[in-house]
Amino acid sequence: MIGVDTNILVYAHRSDSAFHQPAKELIEILRSGAGSWAIPWPCIHEFVSTVTHPKLFKIPTPLEASFASIDAWLAGGNLHLIGESEGYFEKLRMISEAAKLKGPRIHDARIAALCLHHGVTELWTADRDFAAFPQVKIRNPLIRK
Numbered sequence: 001m002i003g004v005d006t007n008i009l010v011y012a013h014r015s016d017s018a019f020h021q022p023a024k025e026l027i028e029i030l031r032s033g034a035g036s037w038a039i040p041w042p043c044i045h046e047f048v049s050t051v052t053h054p055k056l057f058k059i060p061t062p063l064e065a066s067f068a069s070i071d072a073w074l075a076g077g078n079l080h081l082i083g084e085s086e087g088y089f090e091k092l093r094m095i096s097e098a099a100k101l102k103g104p105r106i107h108d109a110r111i112a113a114l115c116l117h118h119g120v121t122e123l124w125t126a127d128r129d130f131a132a133f134p135q136v137k138i139r140n141p142l143i144r145k
Contacts, residue, residue, distance in 0.1 A: 001080070002030060002037045003115045005125035006046040008141070009039070013051055013061065013069050019126075019142050026124070026141050031076035040114040041083040042107065044070060082118040091116045099132040112136045 004027070011023035030037040047070075051061040073079050092113040101109055112133040115123050122137045123130060130138045 001035070001118075001120050003082075003111075003118075003120035003123040004030070004037065004039050004043070005111065005123060005127060005130075006043040006050065007126045008124050009043065009047045009069075010050050011126075011142070013047070013066070014057070016057070022142055027073065031073055031079070033078065036078050036080055038080045038082045038115070038118060038120055039073070040111045041081055042110055042114070044081060080118070082114050082120070084114070085117070088113060088117045095133050095135055098135075101132070105129065105132070109133065 008023050011017040011019040012027040048066045051066050052063050054060045096109045108129050115136050122139055124141045126140050
């Protein structure tokens, strides 16, 4: 199962992003595909917070439109929103201690731990900070190899 990080979601949503078209196509492939895909709940929160932020965008996304994007992703029927449940905390502790994290880096550890906890086989992100978690396979799908 593919997991998707906030930045890919923002690029797919915001037409003013330099990566909008390829990110939008990637999300559409996942949404219309036969396989399951996942978004960690913290990424949903961060997506809404980011696209509606008036200091980040000259014309921020209206709140209703941000939720409409999430509704459209869910309408494919194969998206799982993944969150904490029994067994998650041990994964968070393991990867945080292994990476010797502190401060705001715990947010990335939370996303990585959720992916591990829910069997995500690959996390799509443009954030290189996830390299701190070798337990999770990371790929930037916007870069062609």
